[in-house]
Amino acid sequence: MQVVILTAGLGTRLRPHTYSKPKPLVNVAGKPMLAHILDTLQPLAIDEVIFITGYLGHRIEEYVKAHYSFPTRFIEQEEPRGQAHAIHLARDVVKGPMLIVFGDGIFTANLHELNQTPAHGVIYVKEVDDPRKFGVVVLENGHIKRLVEKPEKPVSNLAVIGVYYVPEATRLIDAISHTMEHNIQTKGEFYLADALQVMIDRGETFEAERVDVWKDCGNPSALLDTNRYLLENGRSYVGTTNRSIIIPPVYIADTARIENSVIGPNVSIAAGAIVRESLIKDSIINAGATIQSAALESSLIGDDAFVEGAFQHLNVGDSSDIRLG
Numbered sequence: 001m002q003v004v005i006l007t008a009g010l011g012t013r014l015r016p017h018t019y020s021k022p023k024p025l026v027n028v029a030g031k032p033m034l035a036h037i038l039d040t041l042q043p044l045a046i047d048e049v050i051f052i053t054g055y056l057g058h059r060i061e062e063y064v065k066a067h068y069s070f071p072t073r074f075i076e077q078e079e080p081r082g083q084a085h086a087i088h089l090a091r092d093v094v095k096g097p098m099l100i101v102f103g104d105g106i107f108t109a110n111l112h113e114l115n116q117t118p119a120h121g122v123i124y125v126k127e128v129d130d131p132r133k134f135g136v137v138v139l140e141n142g143h144i145k146r147l148v149e150k151p152e153k154p155v156s157n158l159a160v161i162g163v164y165y166v167p168e169a170t171r172l173i174d175a176i177s178h179t180m181e182h183n184i185q186t187k188g189e190f191y192l193a194d195a196l197q198v199m200i201d202r203g204e205t206f207e208a209e210r211v212d213v214w215k216d217c218g219n220p221s222a223l224l225d226t227n228r229y230l231l232e233n234g235r236s237y238v239g240t241t242n243r244s245i246i247i248p249p250v251y252i253a254d255t256a257r258i259e260n261s262v263i264g265p266n267v268s269i270a271a272g273a274i275v276r277e278s279l280i281k282d283s284i285i286n287a288g289a290t291i292q293s294a295a296l297e298s299s300l301i302g303d304d305a306f307v308e309g310a311f312q313h314l315n316v317g318d319s320s321d322i323r324l325g
Contacts, residue, residue, distance in 0.1 A: 003050065030270065121207070256274070257276075261277060278292065
């Protein structure tokens with residue numbers, strides 16, 4: 001099976017952190033969100049993973065090659081023309097069973113069932129309270145009949161999580177070509193949902209597979225919520241600390257230095273970070289950052305940033321220097 005991961009988004013809602021790194025490399029619970037996604041794919045019999053990259057895409061390639069050994073291919077989307085356009089860029093190299101994964105969310109699913117290469121398509125969904133914020137699927141006789149993007153009136157509560165299986169990639173590429181030739185767009189872009197609807201209208205069968213967990217990482221509050229979930233569900237870890245109080249769950253990398261501080265709950269502190277004489281809860285402190293004599297809550301601190309001062313709620317980008325009197 002081939003896996004196509006879409007990582008070309010600009011991540012504007014996560015700025016300033018996405019000025020210096022692509023969104024899938026933003027850290028959550030001790031490692032980039034992309035790493036959590038790739039770890040979820042481990043049960044699959046993968047022949048190749050194809051990454052569609054964009055802004056700072058070389059950093060995606062460097063990270064994957066340094067940490068994973070499966071066969072990879074990297075294709076750049078030079079213009080932000082939508083999800084379907086991104087997949088269409090791989091048209092010359094995809095064939096047979098294919099899994100598509102959006103690179104900005106974390107999920108759990110029974111993916112190992114795909115090793116049996118089902119003959120029908122699968123769209124993974126999560127029941128939500130307010131479907132108006134999501135694309136949803138509408139079922140008829142147990143199969144997906146329609147895909148509706150952010151419905152104003154409730155037609156379904158099954159939100160699409162950005163994970164799709166198609167048994168034959170070339171049929172999806174043909175449907176995408178159809179949408180592009182007929183300029184079928186949503187909000188000025190070529191959406192995957194429109195191409196999938198073409199396939200359904202042509203008689204293709206898609207089933208909705210419900211997942212228990214789907215966590216968005218698209219904005220600061222969602223990222224912190226995902227951090228809390230992961231820490232509470234197996235990602236908690238405490239490296240060496242010195243004269244400090246740790247309130248679990250937290251993630252503290254082995255090379256982080258924690259001195260005379262109170263850390264937690266729901267805090268991730270990455271490699272090389274230094275925290276001295278500080279109180280931190282519900283926050284993510286990235287690699288190489290220094291926190292001195294500060295109290296932080298619900299904060300995101302970028303790589304190599306320096307923060308010194310009193311109680312704050314901060315969203316600080318990489319290499320910033322913040323001193324609060």
